[in-house]
Amino acid sequence: MDMSRGATAERAGERASVFGHPAIDCDAHIVVPAINSIMPYLDAYWRQQFLNRGIDRLSWSLTSEAPNSPISGRPDWRPAQGKPGADLAMLRSAVLDGFGVQTAIATCLWGGAVLHSEDMSAVVCTAVNDWIAAEWLAHEPRLRASIVVPLGNPELAAEEIERRSGDRRFVQVTMLVAGETPLGKRHNWPIFRAAEKYGLPIGVHAGGAYHHPMMANGFGSYFLEDYVAQAFAFESAVLSLVSEGVFAKFPDLKVVFQESGVTWLPACLWRFNKTWRGVRAEIPWVKRPPKDIVRDHIRLTTQPFDEPDGARRLERFCEMLDSDEMLLFSTDYPHWHYEGTEALPLDRNSPLARKVLYENAMATYPRLNGSLT
């Protein structure tokens, strides 16, 4: 085995991870501990409203992020107090130092993005982005973040992207895979337009507002069903984004699927390609096979990676997609999918390792290149 490959991977401006290559973590979670954490970032009116209405005592955790669920926090990544993911020191020791990643892109999943009140949702998203900038990014230069936006009002979401666009520590925009409507619908286009304009990929994360079931014909009974069914929602997102013409309208837009499970994608695209050939006149803006469009625009983070036993699993995925550029390394900290640092579903000496760990992320996120100002 060639053990020198990792050692020689380090180049100017790069720092090797535990895998021997430089690494970017494209899905590390940070969590709002409680509503009162963001109270200092609200204006006087909203601060008073939150107190008067008792909102300051709520949690606003998304159902899919239930803090006590085993999958939400690996035992050694649970802080002594509070929610997994809420502690900067633990993110530092577990991810930034623990894996030696050069950069971690933080995703903040939070109920504030899906409130029924559009104004309140916009205000708390602005507050949480200010909180991320002041209490995370300002203290940790290896950290980057995703912009949290009010998903129920794409115009206000676009305003928040605009407001945040000058701060290059924010490198993507977070949406949920199972929002109010199929992801590619035109009412979401203000978000895509702003994201494309400012070089921000859309991070589409597992989860939703729970206004709709994950399973198309109704709510299941168990958390298990809901968690596994996230993959179905991602398939729907592929169909919607391509069919509605999001990538025809926004040719420079990149979408990163986070915590999707990954390996459902080839079968989805085989059927999508085949069916498109028979009815493609419905969507004449789709001028190439859907698989080719997906290959150019969609990226997937690697944890969790649903795989059968056997060798060359990630390699086979790349062969089926005819691409080695779609997978982006993630730890999915603090979620519990693996032990220790076994986060890379690939032999570190594979020629793919450097691409998956580092190069693909650098190609996907324009803001990881160049200076912060």
Added chain:
Amino acid sequence: MSKTRHIAARVDEIPPGSRKKVAIAGRDIALFNIAGDFFALGDKCPHESGSLCAGRIIGLAEADEPGKYRLSRDGEFVKCSWHGWEFDIRTGQSWCDPANTRVRAYEASIEPGAALIKGPYVAETYAVRVEENYVVIDL
């Protein structure tokens, strides 16, 4: 190898916009009349061998961006009768996969009976008459 001239149909059997399936030298061939010009395609979709002659004749649906629909070249494409794959009647080329998927296209022409009757030709089902025009395929 020299080609043989086959008389495929009488022109008046296939008015503009219509099509007719013929058998020539053991092959099923779909003849199409687009505004007076005749085109001949193998009547076998490269996908699962469905009949193109039985398919719907359509135009080319295009869009420069989502929601901006336009139809051009109406009557110049055929959708396979089985799974809807679209082919350019003029060339046999697949719209979705022009590089790898193509239907066999044959040269079709119109010849007056007065010229044909001198031969040589093969007319499996037709008695050639001086006063008629014929669709002719060389293969």
